[in-house]
Amino acid sequence: MAALPKRIIKETERLISDPVPGITAYPDEANLRAFTVTMNGPDSSPYEKGIFDLELYLPDDYPMCPPKVRFLTKIYHPNIDKLGRICLDVLKDNWSPALQIRTILLSIQALLASPNPDDPLANDVADDWKKDEPKAIEVAKEWTAKYAKAKE
């Protein structure tokens, strides 16, 4: 494998020295392109007080290609499917090499704060959300309490 590009080293250093509020991201010791991420659920969202685990992976042609990001913690959200895959434009067609791990994690946090059932990935969740939003929000809160607990 080629040496780690300087940009990745710089991004990693800044993520650790100047972390995004409510987010931690640490590279795995064995593979510096793989990050273990935790994200606090945004205040006054159904995910409030939850702590979610994610994995983030920088492919070989990063930053020409976006990072691959996935929720490991179960989450009830119209734009996140059962496997934790996230439907977010900047992770796909709207990726730009001027974006960074930081900006991507912020975008995911923003997606938790404002779910978008009109652009769904998890179709059944999006359907529930559109049919009965208050109920869907209740379920999201239940799941948060059940699966996204702070670790002892």
Add this chain to the structure above:
Amino acid sequence: MSTYEDEHNITHRQTTPDNSRTHQTLSSVINSFITTTTNAPDMNEIAQALQSMEGSIASQLVETLHNEKKQGLDDSYLDNLERVNVKDLGDDDCPICTNKFQDDKHPLIVKLPCGSKKGHIFDLDCIGPWLKMNSTCPLCRFDLLDLQKQRKEKLDKELKQLRDEDSEEEEEDWDVYG
């Protein structure tokens, strides 16, 4: 030669739980499509690989791959981008590699014609690989291919106008001598 697994760092993914296996197989197919940019991707091969997988999902995926194959710009476009002298720049970083332009001993810096006032400026080495696969400015998402098309259309229109004027003159000539 390193293996596909080495190249694509698949070891990490194998540590993820087994329940997401189908997804990973799909994503590795897509991955190989995305990462083999220098050797033109063989769509048929990918299509065949996908078709051998599950029917309807696979055909949907094939369609998506076809549709989402983005168009980039060619070498001559890159060669003709406006060059910027590092002496005219301040303390700016290249938005892609995030290195300071001033720190580069042999900088080759270009400005995209995306219409931004200050100019969206990149190392040619950094913006080159992006523009070969995409036609947008990484900072403002302005589509450079659209601009090129617009310019070409405008030129074609002007040429056509000139030709029409020519033929009108010819007709007039006929009137005089006819």
